[in-house]
Amino acid sequence: MKRWIAIALLVVAACGSDEADPPATEPEEVSFPSGFLWGSASAGFQVEKGLGNTDWGKWVKTPGKIKDGEDPDVGGADALAHIAEDVALLKASGQNSYRFSVEWARVYPTRAAFDADQPDAAAIAAYDELFAALRAAQITPFVTLQHFTLPDYFSDPSKPEEPQGWERPEIIDAFAAWCGRAAARWGGAVDWWATINEPMVAPVAGYIQGAFPPGLLLAVPRALLAGKNEARAHAKCYDAVKAADTIDADGDGKTSLVGIVQHQRAVEPEDPDYPDDVAAADRVRYVNNMWILNAVVRGDWDDDFDGNLDGPNDKKGDPALAGRSDYLGINYYSALWASVNGIQVPVINAGIKQDRLLNDRPKTDFHWDIYPEGFRIILDEVKGFGLPIVITENGIADSRDVNRARFLLEHLYELGKAQADGFDIRGYFYWSLLDNFEWASGYCPRFGLHTVDRATAARAARPSAQVYARVAASGKVTKKEIDALPPYVPPAPCD
Numbered sequence: 001m002k003r004w005i006a007i008a009l010l011v012v013a014a015c016g017s018d019e020a021d022p023p024a025t026e027p028e029e030v031s032f033p034s035g036f037l038w039g040s041a042s043a044g045f046q047v048e049k050g051l052g053n054t055d056w057g058k059w060v061k062t063p064g065k066i067k068d069g070e071d072p073d074v075g076g077a078d079a080l081a082h083i084a085e086d087v088a089l090l091k092a093s094g095q096n097s098y099r100f101s102v103e104w105a106r107v108y109p110t111r112a113a114f115d116a117d118q119p120d121a122a123a124i125a126a127y128d129e130l131f132a133a134l135r136a137a138q139i140t141p142f143v144t145l146q147h148f149t150l151p152d153y154f155s156d157p158s159k160p161e162e163p164q165g166w167e168r169p170e171i172i173d174a175f176a177a178w179c180g181r182a183a184a185r186w187g188g189a190v191d192w193w194a195t196i197n198e199p200m201v202a203p204v205a206g207y208i209q210g211a212f213p214p215g216l217l218l219a220v221p222r223a224l225l226a227g228k229n230e231a232r233a234h235a236k237c238y239d240a241v242k243a244a245d246t247i248d249a250d251g252d253g254k255t256s257l258v259g260i261v262q263h264q265r266a267v268e269p270e271d272p273d274y275p276d277d278v279a280a281a282d283r284v285r286y287v288n289n290m291w292i293l294n295a296v297v298r299g300d301w302d303d304d305f306d307g308n309l310d311g312p313n314d315k316k317g318d319p320a321l322a323g324r325s326d327y328l329g330i331n332y333y334s335a336l337w338a339s340v341n342g343i344q345v346p347v348i349n350a351g352i353k354q355d356r357l358l359n360d361r362p363k364t365d366f367h368w369d370i371y372p373e374g375f376r377i378i379l380d381e382v383k384g385f386g387l388p389i390v391i392t393e394n395g396i397a398d399s400r401d402v403n404r405a406r407f408l409l410e411h412l413y414e415l416g417k418a419q420a421d422g423f424d425i426r427g428y429f430y431w432s433l434l435d436n437f438e439w440a441s442g443y444c445p446r447f448g449l450h451t452v453d454r455a456t457a458a459r460a461a462r463p464s465a466q467v468y469a470r471v472a473a474s475g476k477v478t479k480k481e482i483d484a485l486p487p488y489v490p491p492a493p494c495d
């Protein structure tokens with residue numbers, strides 16, 4: 001028998017059939033269950049005014065720190081003065097949930113007020129009004145207890161040489177006290193709580209990249225200390241919320257679901273053919289995507305961030321940390337490149353690049369890759385934790401609204417496929433309801449389903465808000481509807 005015929009016969013025998021399997025087909029349609037949370041997300045400092053008594057409030061006043069010197073108090077969305085309007089926007093765009101933060105420094109403007117537990121009456125009234133408006137509109141609140149900003153009495157970027165914010169040991173119990181008080185006050189309105197938004201992003205941006213307060217470069221030990229204290233603060237906050245929120249706000253039998261919100265990137269080696277870059281990507285993925293989840297879900301404490309638990313201060317299954325997440329909050333936007341070339345971050349021993357990646361993927365106005373398939377990569381990474389997942393952020397900077405509908409549907413399609421494959425996904429929050437203050441980039445990147453006029457704060461829906469409304473109403477995304485959309489066009493970067 002000729003050799004190639006023998007090989008062909010062997011292949012057929014191995015397949016157990018005389019016909020080759022058809023290639024895997026993509027589903028025509030994906031669907032989401034009823035009760036799925038369809039929402040959008042925001043953060044206090046990005047849409048409120050009057051948070052000058054935070055580290056970020058001080059930071060934005062520091063010359064050179066924010067693009068074009070912009071400031072959320074000038075030309076911002078002023079959300080607490082537009083509550084009825086924003087709730088109407090949520091309704092009109094078909095959303096049944098809203099993720100936002102309650103601001104620690106607004107409720108307790110001074111250390112004395114915090115120590116004496118004397119909350120600010122106007123702050124309480126404003127948040128009460130927001131909760132009441134959401135309830136009246138039957139919109140489920142999803143509340144973040146800390147989204148990057150800290151009160152200036154714990155974090156003062158004018159003294160970067162001193163321990164800041166999460167570096168200070170006393171902040172762990174103070175944060176837990178804030179969580180417990182917020183949960184006691186609003187537990188009747190809230191069942192979904194998120195403790196800390198993106199605990200790895202703030203230390204990396206603040207101590208390694210210099211883009212967030214306290215604005216240091218490559219101060220890795222301080223960044224890691226901040227990250228460790230966030231893990232401990234999260235665990236104590238979890239316990240405090242569980243103890244204080246004993247009211248089932250929506251009648252589903254649960255009083256509180258408490259989780260942490262992680263920013264997960266699809267981490268790739270800059271050169272996939274270079275083993276050192278592949279190893280660098282493994283290290284970055286571990287530190288960025290996994291370290292804190294290992295700590296607060298399994299109680300596995302890798303004190304030296306070296307990827308194993310055999311160090312002198314490492315601990316497996318620490319009961320003070322384990323089991324402190326009822327769900328995983330996942331923010332997914334894009335990919336990230338790791339490499340052993342360029343500026344190396346000590347300890348992780350890798351260089352990191354997250355924008356302007358040199359590949360052929362389409363880009364957002366923020367120069368991030370548009371990479372819907374990456375969704376599945378980061379979901380697969382957290383599958384082993386066995387917890388329900390909420391997509392707490394996903395969105396695109398697209399000032400002209402030319403790519404948003406495709407971005408939204410392609411990402412939801414990937415999510416729907418993951419759900420069909422067994423992932424327990426409870427909700428999706430688009431970032432963001434409104435154009436807002438994008439941290440160091442000021443008002444430049446426009447993520448909103450709605451625009452905000454800088455002079456009048458008037459809101460207007462972008463066309464993609466109606467695309468979102470249609471998906472939320474039907475609970476379905478079809479391939480046909482994605483294929484009918486125009487292809488991605490090059491971004492309109494604002495810098």
Ligand code: FCB
Pocket residue numbers: 043046197198201263331393431438439447
């Ligand atoms: C996330 C932040 C959010 C916003 C988006 C674009 O990392 O949580 O506040 O800045 O990115």
